[in-house]
Amino acid sequence: MKAAILVEPKRIEIREISAPRVGKGEVLIKPARFGVCGSDVSFYLGHRVAPYPFLLGHETVGHITALGEGVTNFEIGQRVIVEPNYPCGACAFCRAGRGNICPNKQALGVTIPGCFADSFTAPAEFVWRVPDEISDADAIVIEPLAVSLHALWHSRAHIGDTVAVIGCGATGLLLIQAAVAQGVRVLAHDKFADKLAMARKLGARVVESDDIAKLWRDENVTVVFECAGATATVELALSAAPRGSQVVLIGLSSAPASFVPLRLVREGIDVIGSLIYDHPADFARVIALVKEGTLRPSQIVTDTLSFDAMDRALQLATTGQSGKIVVTM
Ligand SMILES: [Zn+2]
Ligand SMILES: [Zn+2]
Known part of the structure; x- marks a missing residue:
């Protein structure tokens, strides 16, 4: 499958890599579009060091193409987004409802390989169905919107x-x-x-x-x-x-x-x-606000590029002059 790989700082190449296998409790997702985020930019610039070659990306909307063992609450073909931070659920912070600061937290495209590819896997617990009322254009901006709303709600x-x-x-x-x-x-x-x-x-x-x-x-x-x-x-x-x-x-x-x-x-x-969001409360609230049309987060998208231009998308993001940059598959 095609993947946008960070080979070294400031160089993303589209490479063929083997497709991931869906594990127990996971779903396989085929992305339709991606969002470029500030943390992707810090990896791209080398301010954060990744184990190169590294697969970046944590903002995506796509469709489920396979279900892992034990996953019963999703169907193949459903349109979904991913809450890309996975707290452990077992530590003292998680048990106190503070999974956002879980020291064992895994983060898609940060601590584990990301989603800038033909397909990727995510734990079903952190996958959210996108209601029909929400367009792909708005869906791709739900994750960053959750970050902003979490800060607003805690202020x-x-x-x-x-x-x-x-x-x-x-x-x-x-x-x-x-x-x-x-x-x-x-x-x-x-x-x-x-x-x-x-x-x-x-x-x-x-x-x-x-x-x-x-x-x-x-x-x-x-x-x-x-x-x-x-x-x-x-x-x-x-x-x-x-x-x-x-x-x-x-x-x-x-x-x-x-x-x-x-x-x-x-x-x-x-x-x-204020760091990211609370699982699972914040995504549920944010999806409801976008579904009802209270918020239209796609209004902040300034640039849309094709997957083959992922390197250019990241370059553009480094200038800091754009709003949200979106990449389509
Ligand atoms: Zn992000
Ligand atoms: Zn934890």
């Missing part, structure tokens, strides 16, 4: 509040769409004009300011969502967040960032991290 943002979103990539844009839909006002920040234009289209306000701290104070910002994952933006969030506000870190930056502890303590600023 203190309430109807009528004003929040700030730093970084208008897929996570930031989806967060804006969801926040606006539930009556939260959003101030959007990004260094690229195109992404700010998308943020505006999704209902955010874009205000030019040299003094972000003052802007946020004047606007009564109650929550700052850091979605860019860069040192400068994390430092901005922690230094400019208004008195009594909350900072939600979603961006995945492994570089150190500095802050003044006294300011956070004295001004009562809470800092939380």
Whole structure:
């Protein structure tokens, strides 16, 4: 079968590899389209090191082509998406309902080979049927939408509040769409004009300011969502967040960032991290919201490329100037 293999940093080749065999409790899926994500980009750039040659990819919508032993809740031909993080279900964190931080968690295309191929297997427990009301175009963006909604649900943002979103990539844009839909006002920040234009289209306000701290104070910002994952933006969030506000870190930056502890303590600023989503509650809620048409996550898709152009899709993603990039099989 055809697979898009990361041979070394900055080089993806379409190669023939042997098709996977479906194991006990698994389903075999033939993808129809893929989403390119920030974590694919960090592998592509070599910021995260993979055991080369490595099969990337964790965002997909496709059809079931085979059922493993013991799988009774799916049928061949059904259209599905995958929740691509597999917590162990047995550790203390999983038992406490915190599978998103499970230390034994496996992640498709991150800790195990991914889905950028003609077919791949996934545990049936993490496979979700896509209702007919949801198009492939929206289905492919459900996984990243779950990341944004998880952050929003865990934040203190309430109807009528004003929040700030730093970084208008897929996570930031989806967060804006969801926040606006539930009556939260959003101030959007990004260094690229195109992404700010998308943020505006999704209902955010874009205000030019040299003094972000003052802007946020004047606007009564109650929550700052850091979605860019860069040192400068994390430092901005922690230094400019208004008195009594909350900072939600979603961006995945492994570089150190500095802050003044006294300011956070004295001004009562809470800092939380938000990682992926809760299994299985979040996917169920997100699929329902998209099915009902409350959210249309496909609005953030800016580029669609063919499978043979996977390397170009990743290259394009490294510029940071696109919204969601989709690849079709
Ligand atoms: Zn992703
Ligand atoms: Zn666990």
